[in-house]
Amino acid sequence: MTEHNAGAENTEKDAVRILLYSDNRNVRREVIDSLGVRLGANMPKISWTEAATWQGAELKVREGKFDLMILDAEASKLGGIGLGMKIRDEINPDIPYIVLIARPQDEWLARVAKPAAVLSCPVNPRELAVTVREVLKKH
Template sequence: MANEVQATTSADVDEKSLEVLVYSDNRDTRNEVMQAVGRRVAKGAPRINWTEAATWEGAYLKVEENHYDLLILDGEAAKLGGIGFGKMVRDELVPDMPYIILIGRPQDEWLARVSKPNAVLEHPVDPRTLSATVAEILKEKVRA
């Protein structure tokens, strides 16, 4: 499909790209996030290189071994949801890592806020809200 966003590999990475990891055990959720944001957060902004992770262990290794500008985490993921994973990343790997948590129920927002994410959004995602949130979090990097 022409509108389909593809995950990129390290061979596709250029100097001015933004690295974003999306973690969810649900492939449809990962695709929905990547489709909603697209390849750029704004006209003239750096390209987004997407990395997908289906397990928290895989996501942890990717964050440990690579640089990411933003993490988008599924709070409903099995075994370790985005709330716990985001806190773990900040506690153990990158203290100032920006991340967004996607929650399935509005009443879970208070719990998500405990881990101090940059944003908490409801799932299913609203493409405009998610894109605007990603752009806001990455605004300093987008201007560079």
């Protein structure tokens, strides 16, 4: 579990705090590289917190406030679908989450968990950015 802040200014009060959970560092890097440090011009910066284990992600949620979670459904032990439901049902029902799925046939299962959105992995950077902005606007 690591916290990734791209510059000291990311600790500003208006930064969007995103928890990114995946046991695959390549998936985490892909998501962070796709979104970068800002959601767009005149948009808040992103403060990233990475978690490689579900326990680490759960601990981070208990310790802090997040505006959004991006969860990898393919993570071993407890995938992003289960973790999203666990956090929603047991810790904080108000944190929206996006589930990343590798197989299109898993979309029905992901939707049962009622995430804010379901996206395919590998991610499409444009689709990810648009989806993150839409989810944050709704919540």
